Amino acid sequence: MKSFSRLAILFSLFICFNTTAQVFNPYYNGLVDNVSASNILADLITFEDFGVKEPGTSEIDDAKNWIIGRYQSLGYTTIETQDFTVFGQNTSNIIVTKTGSLYPNTFLIIDGHYDTVNGPGANDNGSGTVLILELARLLKDIDTEYSIKFIHFSGEEEGLIGSEYYVNNTVIPENLDIKLVLNIDEVGGVAGQNNNTIICERDESPPNYNNAASALATQEMANCFGLYSNLQTQISYAYSSDYMPFENNGEVITGLYEANESPYTHGPNDIIDNMDPDYVFEVTKGTLSSALHFAVGREPLGISENHLDVSLVLYPNPTRGTLNVHLNSPIVAPLEMTIFDVLGKAVYKTTLRIENSATDVSFLENGVYIAAFQDGNRAIRKQFILNQ
Known part of the structure; x- marks a missing residue:
């Protein structure tokens, strides 16, 4: 119960302040320039x-x-x-x-x-x-x-x-x-x-x-x-x-x-x-x-970027250690997946080549993470919780 309470608090804080992983964002940098x-x-x-x-x-x-x-x-x-x-x-x-x-x-x-x-x-x-x-x-x-x-x-x-x-x-x-x-x-x-x-x-x-x-x-x-x-x-x-x-x-x-x-x-x-x-x-x-x-x-999104957002499903969420990625459309290019922790540090990276894949994330500590996906010019981020 204590572990769940700590996770719930972390999740609420993350929702408030870290809806996207805190890594260098070229779009933000262009505005800062x-x-x-x-x-x-x-x-x-x-x-x-x-x-x-x-x-x-x-x-x-x-x-x-x-x-x-x-x-x-x-x-x-x-x-x-x-x-x-x-x-x-x-x-x-x-x-x-x-x-x-x-x-x-x-x-x-x-x-x-x-x-x-x-x-x-x-x-x-x-x-x-x-x-x-x-x-x-x-x-x-x-x-x-x-x-x-x-x-x-x-x-x-x-x-x-x-x-x-x-x-x-x-x-x-x-x-x-x-x-x-x-x-x-x-x-x-x-x-x-x-x-x-x-x-x-x-x-x-x-x-x-x-x-x-x-x-x-x-x-x-x-x-x-x-x-x-x-x-x-x-x-x-x-x-x-x-x-x-x-x-x-x-x-x-x-x-x-x-x-x-x-x-x-x-x-x-x-x-x-x-x-x-x-x-x-x-x-x-x-x-x-x-x-x-x-x-x-x-950043203003093109049609292809919106399409990736709609077609990619991440489940179960919360997960107990296995993260499934499902695409409703065929993969036309390798899909790069990078997982970031709450501080924006990349903790895992892999390449997905099929429409349905399962990734073992049980080696990570319980917490809130961001999974970033990139397929050519298409890119999205999805949030998930690990609670083992």
């Missing part, structure tokens, strides 16, 4: 030029209107503002939704705050703001299985007021189905330093029942950075940013934060000259690949 350093720098300049963006000021209103205008220019139509007050000053959260094709009512939330204190906040949190805008640009017309909400919070510097308001007035009353919250806060690095590491933050706070899922998601994000960016990763704990109201509500969270912590935040010297835009560029690449992984970006 489109991240634009010039876009990031231009947006940072614009953000800095608005000045000190505190709730109730014309500067934060100008920044809000600019962010909304950017989404409108990209073709987004589901753009909401959520008005609230911070110590009597009016301000707004900005929520933009991209609808998923398979799970439209389950959301990956990518968030960061756009308010600043005592300075223009080029790093804290212009870096997170422009990163999210670049993600939104590149993901606009990409088919993702899960919906994505890009959220720009206000009131973070005054005590996470905007994110707390969103959780209490949207997440809880609407019973929002959240797959994961990915928080971006201060990822600009420090000018003149070797900014080669990004901190990936996991939940280590009560309630503890969501911590394991957060640790898994954070490790998967670190894996994405290793696959698609030039940055090293460091795992640390989440604290004092806009993911915390979600965490307190029991949601699964992760986050990103610079390894070289800027000494200039919350002051007039938090400007582009004191940060590293090239670092933001690399962080954006890793974050985009993570978003594609968590939201499950889908």
Whole structure:
């Protein structure tokens, strides 16, 4: 019974976060290659030029209107503002939704705050703001299985007021189905330093029942950075940013934060000259690949690829040690089958040459696996459970 419980927990976590094996994906890499350093720098300049963006000021209103205008220019139509007050000053959260094709009512939330204190906040949190805008640009017309909400919070510097308001007035009353919250806060690095590491933050706070899922998601994000960016990763704990109201509500969270912590935040010297835009560029690449992984970006499929998906059957599932593969159509070319474990490591590979074949997988440990099949230009992945 204990073994089954552990397997059930592993299966539920895998369903949430690893619907495809975490191996290098050429399609994802092609999208990551489109991240634009010039876009990031231009947006940072614009953000800095608005000045000190505190709730109730014309500067934060100008920044809000600019962010909304950017989404409108990209073709987004589901753009909401959520008005609230911070110590009597009016301000707004900005929520933009991209609808998923398979799970439209389950959301990956990518968030960061756009308010600043005592300075223009080029790093804290212009870096997170422009990163999210670049993600939104590149993901606009990409088919993702899960919906994505890009959220720009206000009131973070005054005590996470905007994110707390969103959780209490949207997440809880609407019973929002959240797959994961990915928080971006201060990822600009420090000018003149070797900014080669990004901190990936996991939940280590009560309630503890969501911590394991957060640790898994954070490790998967670190894996994405290793696959698609030039940055090293460091795992640390989440604290004092806009993911915390979600965490307190029991949601699964992760986050990103610079390894070289800027000494200039919350002051007039938090400007582009004191940060590293090239670092933001690399962080954006890793974050985009993570978003594609968590939201499950889908490459446009040809007829032959769809046909393979329909014709191939994998059974029994769960299996006790023998995995059967049945094709409803003749094999026209050898079918390569590779099995990946939960961390994306290839643990077995074989070639199938007949329409009905049985593969012994009893040598593997109990758990959740992905079987990847490739036949010429056709490729699919199917998930299975081993429970001996």
